[in-house]
Amino acid sequence: MNTTDLATYNFAYLDEQTKRMIRRAILKAIAIPGYQVPFASREMPMPYGWGTGGVQVTAAILGPDDVLKVIDQGADDTTNAVSIRAFFQKVANVAVTTKTREATIIQTRHRIPEEKLTAGQTLVYQVPIPEPLRFLEPRETETRKMHALEEYGLMHVKLYEDIAKNGHIATTYAYPVKVEGRYVMDPSPTPKFDNPKMHRSEALQLFGAGREKRIYAVPPYTDVVSLDFEDHPFEIQTFDKPCALCGAKNVYLDEVVLDDRGGRMFVCSDTDHCEDRCANGHRGHLAYNKEAAE
């Protein structure tokens, strides 16, 4: 028997009706920036929390000509990123890349690439809890009403608590933003370092929450403003040292423990950005030195 006679997956795993349903939700989400659109989230061949929402959004927008990049905490080579990339290679046979500028679709878990995204690219976020008000107001009926009536005082109660407890706004990830002056949105657990990159981004940003069954979006060139107080303005994280491998400054760094004697290094969380810089001859103080090794 010829292998082509065997039943195979539909292109990009989901059936066409499901993709239509998800595309409708995406279109609605784009039409109302920051609004959480409910959708009939499907079971995916992976557990909730591993990016079922992001995978469904990617599957719905993926075409045969797309080039896919998947990152997990900025890295292209960790389990989640590798598995999802392999998944789409298998079920859609699309080209994949680790290069930010070559990708047309970038599915991300909790980072925005350091390299500026450009028009035509789409960033797909995996979202665990889409509701920014959830931890303050447990009732879904109430939070929906609060969004509808634009009652966002509660969001500032959270920031107030931060300052009262810590002297500054201690929220460092999932930092709430206001989209296009209307909806308050949870940018998924990206570090607040990445919030300014969302503002008037040229790329389309889509957010999928599989377990919570919500899709929301930030269309290109949309205002995304982080919430703050007049006397405690929004600030991003800063690092005292550059990346130990590529020497990059003003990027988001991960801490890597080197030994059990307190040794540690700080390296770019965006692996592609780091490799790119190393290839172009940038060196940090712990960079691998080929000549010295030989």
Next chain:
Amino acid sequence: MTDTPLLKVRDISKFYGARIGCQNVSFDLWPGEVLAIVGESGSGKTTLLNCLATRLMPTSGAVEYRMRDGQMRDLSRMSEAERRFLMRTDWGFVHQNPADGLRMAVSAGANVGERLMAVGERHYGNIRETAGSWLGRVEISVDRIDDQPRDFSGGMRQRLQIARNLVTSPRLIFMDEPTGGLDVSVQARLLDLLRGLVQDLGLSAIIVTHDLAVARLLSHRMMVMKDGLVIEQGLTDRVLDDPREAYTQLLVSSILQV
């Protein structure tokens, strides 16, 4: 006092299926006036209060409220957004159980500041300062500003709830058994505080209570309810000193004399 009432209630009825919650209640509330609604458990006091405060939709009848611009508005014809705005600015609602009216997991300061933030205050220093001064006014020491209400005693929680409601200088406060569940000395302090605040701020208030002493201390006028109907109303001293209805006489004579 002006020549128009603050709240105009006409023939409010609320039925739960065939059962009566309250029936054909009408009255006017004037600015600066405190009205007590008394009666035994199940007489429809709380149902009536919830109908007035738009927490329940009455089956029939109308409640009109004089807005800050002087216009009388029918509450049932307002949009939900307007009603909710009214509830967190011009009104207050003090629950019997403070846990219903407070956010137990956020600090006292944030509890008081929430309404300010809800109406657009975005200056942390100012919010904190206002919250601190309100804590002082309800006799909570300012160094407790960062403590959560779950660490507070029952009386303190109730006072915090009152501060939280008064911070936007409302004109009308609804109170559902504000002293319920507190011991007598704490009750006395709370009543004293309430009486002072109502007088200083020129608040109007509607207080539901089964405790005639509370009505005597706080209210100018009172209504006695039984089986969902208002059976007697008048000046507080008149009703308590010279009750006309048999049921009111029974109620007044049931007070324990120590």
